[in-house]
Amino acid sequence: MLKLGFCITGSFCSMDDMLYVLKELKDDYDIEVFLTPNVNTMDTRFYSHVELKEKIQEITQKEPHTTIQEAEVYGPMKKLDVVLVYPCDASTLAKLNHGINDNAVTMLIKSSLRNQTPIVLGVYSNDVLYASGQNLLSLMGRKHFYFVPMYQDHYKNKPNSMIACKKKVKDTLNCAIQHLQYQPFVLGYKEV
Template sequence: MSLKNKKIGFAITGSFCNFHNVFPEIEKLAKEGCDIYPIISESVDIYDTRFGSAKEWKDKFKKITNKDIIKNIVESEPIGPKLDLDLLIVAPCSGNTIAKLANGITDGAVTMAVKAHIRNNKPVVLSIATNDGLGASLKNIGLLMNAKNIYFVPFNQDAPFKKPKSLVSHFDKIKPTIEEALNGNQIQPIL
């Protein structure tokens, strides 16, 4: 399936160590001709980490998408009623964001974007990256797996002996997951 001209909201949350895996996937989607709308969480907007500065990541995101970044509730609320995206993806989707989505908490740009988009009855793809995926986040992942219009990028334990509860998506499966979600299907296998 071609994704050319598909309007895709791409939201990034604070799993900073995974940005180097996510940004090449954003670039692939852009090269395919997707119309990408960049969205970031507050932590991505303000924190400099050992994985790069907030400014570097924002500049890169803006350059790839050629659009201003949506970074607060006011800017993300119109996503549902006005922007009418074909799909919204959150990658990486941190445990914090998973918890908020599973429990209906709308307190930032990413959670508002998901809420605004989902009211259009269109797919949301989550690409999880959390150190507590098999711990505190597991119940929230389970709740979201049973939610209408929520799809997951396949994932697994990334370091079972050093971080036995950590789960990370196969970011290279973002495109096929999007393709399946646009057809109303969860890509398989998910684990």
């Protein structure tokens, strides 16, 4: 069974989508979950941090990793076949683009890249067609980064927002393992 690093960052409105994807992947992958500090400690209008971690553990039957020390060993010693960041928020996108390594998620990605492990990003951002777009485009041009196809979720109310299509995650992972970007990268509203 392939080993998957499943990273969860603070796009809190997308946690139901994240739980859907985690359930979809649990039978196909041996999953290790990694949380950013905000996901690990913040209560939101969507979930308390305790409730969210309980739901994750219920699906994976494992405790999530929350520290840099826990993530670092996945580079040299506990190699993964693929890493998925779902959701990947704008802050994490910027950190990856600029080489900032300050939490379990960014450390896992740094450690995994040393092994040329494919990194799949499922971006959820209200400003990906504005300020965050430069980080997305920069990472698209780098080796070992792949993206879950995206679409504008509410183009009238949030014209700069795009989110990853949860139904395309499996196909994107399969392509990324072969070092290919799943296409099309941008989806029309009717394709979602």
